[in-house]
Amino acid sequence: xLSKVAERVYWTARYLERIESTARIISIYDKLxxxxxxxxxxxWYNLIMINSLEKDFDExxxxxxxxxxxxxxxxDESNPSSMLSSLKAIRENIRTTRDVVLEETWELTNxxxxxxxxxxxxxxxxxxxxxxxxxxxxxxxxILGLLYxxxxxxxxxxxxxxxxxxxxxxxxxxxxxxGMAAILQLEDDDAAVNSHQIIWGNVLRSLNADLxxxxxxxxxxxxxxxxxxxxxxxxxxxxxxxxxxALIDSCTHLPxxxxxxxxxxxxxxxxxxxxxxxxxxxxxxxxxxxxxxxxADFHSHISETWFPKIQ
Amino acid sequence: xxxxxxKYPIGEFYDEIISSPGRARKPAQKLxxxxxxxxxxxxxxxxxxxxxxxxxxxVSFTVYTEEGNIDRAWPFDIIPRVIAKKQWDTTSAGLAQxxxxxxxxxxxxxxxxxxxxxxxxxxxxxxxxxxxxKECEGISPAxxxxxHICGTDLVRHTDGQFYVLEDNLRVPSGVSYMLENRSIMxxxxxxxxxxxxxxxxxxxxxxxxxxxxxxSPRKVKKPVVVVLTPGIFxxxxxxxxxxxxxxxxxxxxxxxxxxxxxxxxxxxxISGLERVDVIYRRIDxxxxxxxxxxxxxxxxxxxxxxxxxxxxxxxxxxPGAGVADDKVIYAFVPEVIxxxxxxxxxxxxxxxxxxxxxxxxxxxxxxxxxxxVKPANESGGYGMLIGPHSTKKEREKFAELIKANPRNYIAQxxxxxxxxxxxxxxDLAEPRHLDLRPFxxxxxxxxxTTGGLTRVAMKKGxxxxxSSQGGGSKDTWIVDTEGDRR
Numbered sequence: 001x002l003s004k005v006a007e008r009v010y011w012t013a014r015y016l017e018r019i020e021s022t023a024r025i026i027s028i029y030d031k032l033x034x035x036x037x038x039x040x041x042x043x044w045y046n047l048i049m050i051n052s053l054e055k056d057f058d059e060x061x062x063x064x065x066x067x068x069x070x071x072x073x074x075x076d077e078s079n080p081s082s083m084l085s086s087l088k089a090i091r092e093n094i095r096t097t098r099d100v101v102l103e104e105t106w107e108l109t110n111x112x113x114x115x116x117x118x119x120x121x122x123x124x125x126x127x128x129x130x131x132x133x134x135x136x137x138x139x140x141x142x143i144l145g146l147l148y149x150x151x152x153x154x155x156x157x158x159x160x161x162x163x164x165x166x167x168x169x170x171x172x173x174x175x176x177x178x179g180m181a182a183i184l185q186l187e188d189d190d191a192a193v194n195s196h197q198i199i200w201g202n203v204l205r206s207l208n209a210d211l212x213x214x215x216x217x218x219x220x221x222x223x224x225x226x227x228x229x230x231x232x233x234x235x236x237x238x239x240x241x242x243x244x245x246a247l248i249d250s251c252t253h254l255p256x257x258x259x260x261x262x263x264x265x266x267x268x269x270x271x272x273x274x275x276x277x278x279x280x281x282x283x284x285x286x287x288x289x290x291x292x293x294x295x296a297d298f299h300s301h302i303s304e305t306w307f308p309k310i311q
Numbered sequence: 312x313x314x315x316x317x318k319y320p321i322g323e324f325y326d327e328i329i330s331s332p333g334r335a336r337k338p339a340q341k342l343x344x345x346x347x348x349x350x351x352x353x354x355x356x357x358x359x360x361x362x363x364x365x366x367x368x369x370v371s372f373t374v375y376t377e378e379g380n381i382d383r384a385w386p387f388d389i390i391p392r393v394i395a396k397k398q399w400d401t402t403s404a405g406l407a408q409x410x411x412x413x414x415x416x417x418x419x420x421x422x423x424x425x426x427x428x429x430x431x432x433x434x435x436x437x438x439x440x441x442x443x444x445k446e447c448e449g450i451s452p453a454x455x456x457x458x459h460i461c462g463t464d465l466v467r468h469t470d471g472q473f474y475v476l477e478d479n480l481r482v483p484s485g486v487s488y489m490l491e492n493r494s495i496m497x498x499x500x501x502x503x504x505x506x507x508x509x510x511x512x513x514x515x516x517x518x519x520x521x522x523x524x525x526x527s528p529r530k531v532k533k534p535v536v537v538v539l540t541p542g543i544f545x546x547x548x549x550x551x552x553x554x555x556x557x558x559x560x561x562x563x564x565x566x567x568x569x570x571x572x573x574x575x576x577x578x579x580x581i582s583g584l585e586r587v588d589v590i591y592r593r594i595d596x597x598x599x600x601x602x603x604x605x606x607x608x609x610x611x612x613x614x615x616x617x618x619x620x621x622x623x624x625x626x627x628x629x630p631g632a633g634v635a636d637d638k639v640i641y642a643f644v645p646e647v648i649x650x651x652x653x654x655x656x657x658x659x660x661x662x663x664x665x666x667x668x669x670x671x672x673x674x675x676x677x678x679x680x681x682x683x684v685k686p687a688n689e690s691g692g693y694g695m696l697i698g699p700h701s702t703k704k705e706r707e708k709f710a711e712l713i714k715a716n717p718r719n720y721i722a723q724x725x726x727x728x729x730x731x732x733x734x735x736x737x738d739l740a741e742p743r744h745l746d747l748r749p750f751x752x753x754x755x756x757x758x759x760t761t762g763g764l765t766r767v768a769m770k771k772g773x774x775x776x777x778s779s780q781g782g783g784s785k786d787t788w789i790v791d792t793e794g795d796r797r
Contacts, residue, residue: 003579004567095369096543099556110369155581255582306581 013163570614
């Protein structure tokens with residue numbers, strides 16, 4: 001498989017995952033704001049912070065309100081992580097890898113692109129936003145479903161899985177970190193217990209994990225259980241444990257991957273050694289920070305191993 | 312309300328569908344009666360369906376403008392162009408004959424040049440040909456074939472006969488649109504395919520793949536075939552990707568390939584370097600290899616010519632094949648066919664005046680307002696003078712150009728291109744001029760597409776069919792009326 005094609009497939013998967021999680025987070029977010037007590041000052045700007053986009057956002061907007069945040073995340077072409085930019089990148093990637101991804105992927109990508117272009121305003125205005133985001137999520141799932149059911153499990157498939165699981169792991173750390181940051185902002189009063197539950201519940205919903213969490217943990221929504229579920233559960237597809245195992249699995253199918261597999265195993269071990277579910281707060285945030293550094297590092301390893309820029 | 316077919320204005324040109332008011336030519340009769348059954352609403356909804364299909368299939372071409380490159384949806388007319396199978400069979404044989412002779416000619420030019428020694432073609436014509444490559448002399452590609460993929464432009468004259476307008480032997484494009492046009496039609500007018508015996512076009516890509524595989528210098532079971540594209544900004548990128556995908560070949564850019572000391576071409580893969588056997592290159596000669604041709608080419612691969620000359624990789628079309636694309640050489644093709652094959656050409660050329668000849672040049676200069684003047688080595692309809700549509704100033708400019716470099720210009724009478732009904736709105740069909748580009752493959756065997764790409768000048772009265780200049784296209788049907796099924 002051509003290195004360049006592998007790289008494009010990998011990025012297609014990352015962008016696809018990014019679009020879906022962006023849509024999910026935004027659609028969950030207004031519900032969260034409605035539920036929290038009025039004196040809790042969570043703002044839309046948190047979504048910018050979750051994605052570490054403060055600098056990009058502040059360069060373009062002075063008012064950190066809902067409209068600007070949503071516009072920036074969905075429709076701003078100058079934001080390379082916006083939904084519109086991600087979709088554009090997917091289309092370019094699919095267009096240049098049509099020989100390895102399925103033909104229908106190209107058609108579905110075009111459809112999704114056309115839908116977003118025609119309905120973008122709907123997503124920015126609040127009244128029809130839910131419907132818009134819902135269709136985006138469905139569009140992403142349609143493409144993923146197509147690939148899952150029909151794509152041969154060859155090298156291209158493994159690069160697709162690498163991209164998706166890396167992006168997923170990254171999103172899970174960001175959601176957890178945002179939850180933890182919000183909790184730390186709360187005043188320690190009677191309303192806090194209630195707010196904790198609302199915030200952690202929101203973290204679960206953003207990752208489409210609320211129902212499976214309940215079934216698996218048989219617990220009400222509590223910080224330590226939520227964190228444990230999202231970090232260590234083997235079966236939940238967005239948990240860190242699951243994503244890292246999937247990354248290891250994909251690596252073992254690909255050539256020259258020994259160092260990467262060893263690296264992932266070691267890093268995973270030290271993560272789970274460090275985390276203490278009894279002691280959340282700043283300690284957890286530090287663990288999540290380490291995890292994010294590790295994921296960025298792993299991406300560089302992938303690039304060096306399979307997409308080298310040799311002459 | 313349906314289209315008023317009895318009011319369809321047949322001009323002085325040959326119309327592909329309508330023979331006399333309200334009546335169709337034989338192979339198009341079933342088509343016309345079907346079209347008559349559609350009312351305005353039906354036509355509008357079919358047209359919309361076609362447009363949506365094109366957008367979803369992402370069938371596009373790139374237009375270069377000052378604001379950057381625009382990816383435009385493929386302009387398509389849902390009324391097909393119909394040709395009788397019997398006539399097509401003769402045309403197809405003529406195309407195969409022509410390419411066979413042209414390949415013998417190219418091979419001769421890069422070896423003994425018998426045709427020049429025998430005085431059939433003057434030596435200076437070759438010496439001054441912009442597409443003759445000295446670097447190719449003495450090379451012997453497999454089967455003696457240099458042009459493996461050819462897209463010949465045919466036009467139909469008032470007499471109903473096909474003429475060859477030009478041979479495209481360098482990197483002809485359009486075949487993917489021919490294939491996509493058929494897929495669009497099957498989605499948009501499925502019921503016609505049940506009642507009319509339309510020859511399929513779909514096997515082109517597997518024929519192309521077989522042709523390419525047969526060129527592999529290494530006799531291995533699965534030679535590595537790649538399509539070499541200049542990249543996403545090329546106007547035919549859609550086609551490059553389409554063909555690679557349909558053939559299961561790798562789509563590569565110059566930066567994906569490397570030629571090492573051993574004169575072998577490799578591609579960069581996730582497991583390291585992998586040897587490449589056959590390159591279907593969609594890059595012009597001069598950009599192929601910065602070691603030999605344009606030094607600043609960034610789309611090519613340094614060392615490619617070394618590898619090709621060493622016989623370690625096959626290239627289709629072979630470098631240097633474009634020498635036969637020269638429009639002065641074109642004028643000699645009937646002679647070329649007689650010389651190598653000892654046969655008369657089955658498809659005639661369009662009458663052509665060579666400006667290097669004093670008598671013919673005089674005629675051209677005196678009749679600039681009636682003729683079409685073309686530079687010998689341009690493609691895509693650029694740099695032409697269309698006499699009847701030209702201004703006095705343009706004619707004066709061309710007269711100077713011709714006098715300054717007579718070898719580089721030819722002239723042809725303004726063609727009476729045939730027409731076919733083309734939708735204008737939803738309840739009107741008007742004649743629009745069109746041409747036809749069939750594709751011919753040659754290696755050990757020869758294959759001609761059933762029909763080809765029909766290009767239409769969408770503007771009333773216009774003769775320019777190039778998509779870069781406002782042209783559109785139609786599906787092309789080869790219809791067998793002999794053994795009519797139903």
